[in-house]
Amino acid sequence: MSSNHSLLVVGSVALDDIDGPYGMQRDLLGGSASFFATAASYFTNSVSIIAVIGEDMPQDHIEFFNSRGIDTSGIERKSGECFHWVGKYASDLVTRETIDTKLGVFADFKPSLRDAHKDVGLVFLGNIDPSLQLDVVDQANNPDLIAADTMNFWIAGNGGDLAKTLATVDVLVINDEEARELADEHNLVRAAEKIRNLGPHTLVIKRGDAGALLFTDDGIFAAPALPLEDVRDPTGAGDSFAGGFMGYLAYAGNLEPQTIRMAMITGSVMASFCVEQFSIDGLRNLTPEMIKQRVTAFDHLTAYDDIRLEF
Amino acid sequence: MSSNHSLLVVGSVALDDIDGPYGMQRDLLGGSASFFATAASYFTNSVSIIAVIGEDMPQDHIEFFNSRGIDTSGIERKSGECFHWVGKYASDLVTRETIDTKLGVFADFKPSLRDAHKDVGLVFLGNIDPSLQLDVVDQANNPDLIAADTMNFWIAGNGGDLAKTLATVDVLVINDEEARELADEHNLVRAAEKIRNLGPHTLVIKRGDAGALLFTDDGIFAAPALPLEDVRDPTGAGDSFAGGFMGYLAYAGNLEPQTIRMAMITGSVMASFCVEQFSIDGLRNLTPEMIKQRVTAFDHLTAYDDIRLEF
Numbered sequence: 001m002s003s004n005h006s007l008l009v010v011g012s013v014a015l016d017d018i019d020g021p022y023g024m025q026r027d028l029l030g031g032s033a034s035f036f037a038t039a040a041s042y043f044t045n046s047v048s049i050i051a052v053i054g055e056d057m058p059q060d061h062i063e064f065f066n067s068r069g070i071d072t073s074g075i076e077r078k079s080g081e082c083f084h085w086v087g088k089y090a091s092d093l094v095t096r097e098t099i100d101t102k103l104g105v106f107a108d109f110k111p112s113l114r115d116a117h118k119d120v121g122l123v124f125l126g127n128i129d130p131s132l133q134l135d136v137v138d139q140a141n142n143p144d145l146i147a148a149d150t151m152n153f154w155i156a157g158n159g160g161d162l163a164k165t166l167a168t169v170d171v172l173v174i175n176d177e178e179a180r181e182l183a184d185e186h187n188l189v190r191a192a193e194k195i196r197n198l199g200p201h202t203l204v205i206k207r208g209d210a211g212a213l214l215f216t217d218d219g220i221f222a223a224p225a226l227p228l229e230d231v232r233d234p235t236g237a238g239d240s241f242a243g244g245f246m247g248y249l250a251y252a253g254n255l256e257p258q259t260i261r262m263a264m265i266t267g268s269v270m271a272s273f274c275v276e277q278f279s280i281d282g283l284r285n286l287t288p289e290m291i292k293q294r295v296t297a298f299d300h301l302t303a304y305d306d307i308r309l310e311f
Numbered sequence: 312m313s314s315n316h317s318l319l320v321v322g323s324v325a326l327d328d329i330d331g332p333y334g335m336q337r338d339l340l341g342g343s344a345s346f347f348a349t350a351a352s353y354f355t356n357s358v359s360i361i362a363v364i365g366e367d368m369p370q371d372h373i374e375f376f377n378s379r380g381i382d383t384s385g386i387e388r389k390s391g392e393c394f395h396w397v398g399k400y401a402s403d404l405v406t407r408e409t410i411d412t413k414l415g416v417f418a419d420f421k422p423s424l425r426d427a428h429k430d431v432g433l434v435f436l437g438n439i440d441p442s443l444q445l446d447v448v449d450q451a452n453n454p455d456l457i458a459a460d461t462m463n464f465w466i467a468g469n470g471g472d473l474a475k476t477l478a479t480v481d482v483l484v485i486n487d488e489e490a491r492e493l494a495d496e497h498n499l500v501r502a503a504e505k506i507r508n509l510g511p512h513t514l515v516i517k518r519g520d521a522g523a524l525l526f527t528d529d530g531i532f533a534a535p536a537l538p539l540e541d542v543r544d545p546t547g548a549g550d551s552f553a554g555g556f557m558g559y560l561a562y563a564g565n566l567e568p569q570t571i572r573m574a575m576i577t578g579s580v581m582a583s584f585c586v587e588q589f590s591i592d593g594l595r596n597l598t599p600e601m602i603k604q605r606v607t608a609f610d611h612l613t614a615y616d617d618i619r620l621e622f
Contacts, residue, residue: 043620092497186403189540210521213538222535222612227524229500252618261615292620299617301533304572306610307563309354309603 005250006046006119008143009036010111010136011126011239013051013061013075015082018278019099020089022232028279029061030085032126032149035236038283039243039270041068042291043251048117050074050136054082054105064284074117080105093231094208113139124246125169126239127151130161137168145255147171147246148200149238155181163198172200173242179205188213189220202260204245204267206238214264218257223264224301226272226294233278237271240283244270269294316561317357317430319454320347321422321447322437322550324362324372324386326393329589330410331400333543339590340372341396343437343460346547349594350554350581352379353602355561359428361385361447365393365416375595385428391416404542405519424450435557436480437550438462441472448479456566458482458557459511460549466492474509483511484553490516499524500531513571515556515578517549525575529568534575535612537583537605544589548582551594555581580605 014031017024033049040047048071053062055077065072083106086099111132118141125133125148133148140146148169154162155178166172172195176188182198183191192203192215203215211224245267252259269291273282325342328335344360351358359382364373366388376383394417397410422443429452436444436459444459451457459480465473466489477483483506487499493509494502503514503526514526522535556578563570580602584593 187540187542189538207521210518211533211535219611220538221615222522222538224522224533224535227500227531227533229498231498251620258616258618262618265615265617288620295617295620300530302613302615304532304576304613305569306576306606307569307573309562309599309606 005044005121005253006048007040007044007122007124007246007250008048008050008074008113008117008120008140009033009040009124009126009243010050010133011036011124011128012083012106013049013053013057014106015056015084016235016279017084017086017099018089018233018235019087020093020233021091022278025233025278030235030279031083032236032239034061034065034280035239035274035283036124036126036243036246037065037070038068038280039240039274040247040250041070042270042286042288043244043247043266045069046250047071047247048074048120050111050113050117052076052078052105052109054078054080057082073114076112078105082106087235089234093234096234111136111139121145122246122250123147124242125149125165127154130154130158130165133165134161134168137165145170145249147173147242149173149242150178150182152178152181166195166199169200171202171204173204173206173238173245175206175208175238179203204264206241208234208237212241212264212268214260216257216260221261221264223261223268224298225268226297226301228272228276231275234275236280237275240274241267241271244268265295265298269298316355316432316564317359318351318355318433318435318557318561319359319361319385319424319428319431319451320344320351320435320437320554321361321444322347322435322439323394323417324360324364324368325417326367326395327546327590328395328397328410329400329544329546330398331404331544332402333589336544336589341546341590342394343547343550345372345376345591346550346585346594347435347437347554347557348376348381349379349591350551350585351558351561352381353581353597353599354555354558354577356380357561358382358558359385359431361422361424361428363387363389363416363420365389365391368393385425387423389416393417398546400545404545407545422447422450432456433557433561434458435553436460436476438465441465441469441476444476445472445479448476456481456560458484458553460484460553461489461493463489463492477510480511482513482515484515484517484549484556486517486519486549490514515575517552519545519548523552523575523579525571527568527571532572532575534572534579535609536579537608537612539583539587542586545586547591548586551585552578552582555579576606576609580609
């Protein structure tokens with residue numbers, strides 16, 4: 001990669017109502033770009049959000065992004081309401097159902113990059129319509145790295161544009177069920193091979209509390225999730241993972257195999273902070289020391305002396 | 312531990328009928344002790360099985376155990392039929408249902424240790440009635456290490472005896488659903504703390520293709536499962552894990568934190584061989600070289616350079 005380590009994310013800045021074992025929490029700041037940008041902001045001071053919000057988004061949230069050094073000039077406020085997701089978690093904090101999804105101003109989202117955004121180094125295409133993802137790729141001036149997320153809704157509903165997006169993407173970050181559906185293959189190793197043949201040389205498969213798998217030409221890397229005693233809200237864990245992952249790549253400025261592996265650990269670290277609180281609260285007031293301590297916790301979680309078998 | 316690294320397993324030697332995406336396979340050698348002892352036999356030449364079989368168990372299978380150096384003098388052949396499990400896997404090779412369970416001679420199993428077995432160093436109490444597990448503990452002369460497995464059926468049905476067994480057990484090896492039911496707690500970190508307070512200082516929680524977690528006074532260690540392209544039959548994976556785990560402890564002869572971590576990796580290695588074939592076939596013809604190569608594959612799967620964040 002060049003020395004331009006700026007990071008741009010296109011996605012949602014939304015409001016969530018989350019029900020579950022801790023009771024109903026209304027009007028929480030949510031959306032893929034919110035989690036992603038907040039997590040990434042600890043690793044690079046050049047993160048920009050491209051998103052649309054409605055009149056009901058409290059300005060405080062935008063000011064929080066500004067306070068983290070995040071460029072919010074690409075967040076357009078329109079008349080109407082924010083994207084609003086209403087979800088309910090079962091007592092296991094894993095199983096969840098969508099109670100309601102109001103698209104609001106997100107229904108007519110047309111991401112538009114200002115000139116200052118077009119020379120970005122790293123782009124993350126959050127989970128939006130693949131035709132809009134393509135549109136963002138077209139607007140950017142040859143970024144060093146394009147990463148993307150997607151979901152079952154687009155895999156089933158807009159496979160044509162998704163295939164075109166994937167052909168331009170370097171890094172795809174999806175969950176295991178999405179990988180299986182995209183490849184039409186249950187076995188994750190075989191699914192990964194099929195998906196990497198569609199475009200992305202690097203594939204990250206997120207598996208919730210089972211961690212995440214990285215597939216590259218260098219082979220497979222398994223990053224565990226940190227086992228946590230207190231999980232309050234898994235919403236945004238995957239986006240926080242992606243933000244930590246991409247933020248670390250922007251920080252390191254290269255795509256060496258060991259850099260991508262450390263980006264996986266950094267993604268897991270940021271996801272672990274996210275799920276301990278509602279909304280982005282777990283990511284709000286971190287210090288470099290807290291992040292480094294949790295990296296050390298991953299070292300202890302994963303390290304073993306390979307005591308050679310002498311037989 | 313003392314220098315007595317002999318390993319004794321009490322459990323089932325059974326016949327399985329397995330249906331699934333590869334068609335119905337009948338009368339396969341199965342049972343927890345079969346997988347456990349075969350996996351462990353690569354790490355110590357002193358493995359003994361305590362089990363009961365019926366008239367329908369082909370002598371060839373017993374001779375295979377003998378050929379692996381396994382002591383089969385504790386396998387009692389009785390009139391009647393073997394324990395026989397009939398199961399069906401869904402196309403994902405994860406979801407399974409029990410079609411039939413015939414206890415056969417296993418219904419009256421009363422494990423009896425010969426004098427030669429009583430001085431064993433390491434005991435593994437396979438998944439049988441906790442009252443029989445206790446009986447085995449009583450017969451053994453102060454073994455260095457007692458490990459055990461159990462299942463939901465005993466947790467719900469014989470919790471009293473199970474509590475007595477757990478009080479004598481050093482290492483408990485169970486799966487995540489069993490841990491949750493035993494602790495009545497969904498969060499695995501909290502469940503592990505509760506379970507370790509019941510007796511076992513070391514707890515291994517197996518999570519299928521999500522790997523396994525180790526809980527000790529040294530903290531938590533996460534061993535991934537090796538992502539495999541070809542999985543044919545997950546039956547016995549957990550028992551093969553336990554056999555590799557305990558076999559490695561017998562081989563190493565100590566319970567140092569790094570030894571137990573390497574035992575976890577060894578367990579994952581043996582489970583990965585198991586699921587590639589039906590029955591114990593994936594464990595039949597291994598060489599030390601094949602086992603070492605797969606340990607190296609785990610090294611590559613898990614290792615990362617902790618490139619320190621400089622901020």
